[in-house]
Amino acid sequence: MDQNGFELSFPATEVEASAGIAALAEQLSEQGLPEAHAGDVRIALAEAINNVVEHAYIGVEAAQVQVNCALRANWLEIRISDTGLPLPDRQPPEGIPASVETELQDLPEGGFGWFLIRRLASDIRYERREGFNHLFLRFDLLSSSNG
Amino acid sequence: MSLTSTVTGDAQVITVNADRIDAAMAIQFKEDMRSETEGGLERVILDLSGVSFIDSSGLGAIVASMKQLGGARRLDLAGLTPVVEKVFRLTRMDTVFNLFPSLDDALTEDAG
Numbered sequence: 001m002d003q004n005g006f007e008l009s010f011p012a013t014e015v016e017a018s019a020g021i022a023a024l025a026e027q028l029s030e031q032g033l034p035e036a037h038a039g040d041v042r043i044a045l046a047e048a049i050n051n052v053v054e055h056a057y058i059g060v061e062a063a064q065v066q067v068n069c070a071l072r073a074n075w076l077e078i079r080i081s082d083t084g085l086p087l088p089d090r091q092p093p094e095g096i097p098a099s100v101e102t103e104l105q106d107l108p109e110g111g112f113g114w115f116l117i118r119r120l121a122s123d124i125r126y127e128r129r130e131g132f133n134h135l136f137l138r139f140d141l142l143s144s145s146n147g
Numbered sequence: 148m149s150l151t152s153t154v155t156g157d158a159q160v161i162t163v164n165a166d167r168i169d170a171a172m173a174i175q176f177k178e179d180m181r182s183e184t185e186g187g188l189e190r191v192i193l194d195l196s197g198v199s200f201i202d203s204s205g206l207g208a209i210v211a212s213m214k215q216l217g218g219a220r221r222l223d224l225a226g227l228t229p230v231v232e233k234v235f236r237l238t239r240m241d242t243v244f245n246l247f248p249s250l251d252d253a254l255t256e257d258a259g
Contacts, residue, residue: 014170014171015171017170017171018167018169018170018171018172021169022167022200025200039229039230039233040233042200042230043202043230043233043234046169046170046200046202047202047203050169050170050202050203050204053170054170097238097239100238100239100240100242100243104213104214104218105214107210107213107214107243108207108210109207109208109210109211110203110204110207111203112203112206112207112238113203115237115238116203116234116237116238119237120237
């Protein structure tokens with residue numbers, strides 16, 4: 001693998017995002033993302049894109065999600081860009097997961113998104129610039145998959 | 148979203164005929180699970196062997212499906228593929244459900 005990069009844009013709706021995430025995962029595999037990392041990348045990518053669809057465009061007209069991927073021998077960097085609302089406090093949430101040690105009816109049905117992104121990505125960077133949100137997810141590809 | 152339901156022994160087996168359970172289908176999945184399991188057997192086994200991907204919304208829909216069954220019935224999960232299994236493990240939901248490598252394993256396990 002030398003240098004591979006591509007981008008994909010789609011409307012910020014759940015249905016378009018579902019197809020977009022599947023297409024991105026397929027394209028990353030075709031471009032040589034090692035199988036051992038493919039699952040982790042897809043989980044983090046899906047959670048980050050779902051966050052945009054579910055939160056960034058609340059109360060404003062939904063626009064596009066743009067995803068840029070840069071794949072090298074030792075790392076993958078994914079940039080997710082949108083023109084929605086900035087993240088609260090202009091930084092990625094800590095993502096502390098709800099406890100599962102509760103009664104059945106109190107089990108959490110959500111709130112795992114940022115936790116999963118932080119567990120699976122090697123590095124996270126967020127920028128708010130000229131009306132755009134840019135979330136950078138970096139994955140080191142040298143070591144074997146964590147967890 | 149497409150679910151298939153059969154009865155095998157003392158368990159209802161629900162098979163997910165979709166390659167992913169994600170945010171786009173979570174609500175439909177939860178509703179379909181509700182109608183499929185209404186008034187049914189005590190033990191429900193969800194066969195996930197055809198599902199290659201799940202996100203946290205899909206996970207939430209499975210948790211909601213178990214809540215819908217109430218405390219007297221149980222939802223067991225069978226045939227988790229690697230990425231699905233990883234999402235359950237990272238969120239520690241693997242400690243909440245009974246997980247079986249395959250549907251056969253789930254069916255041969257004593258329901259008690």
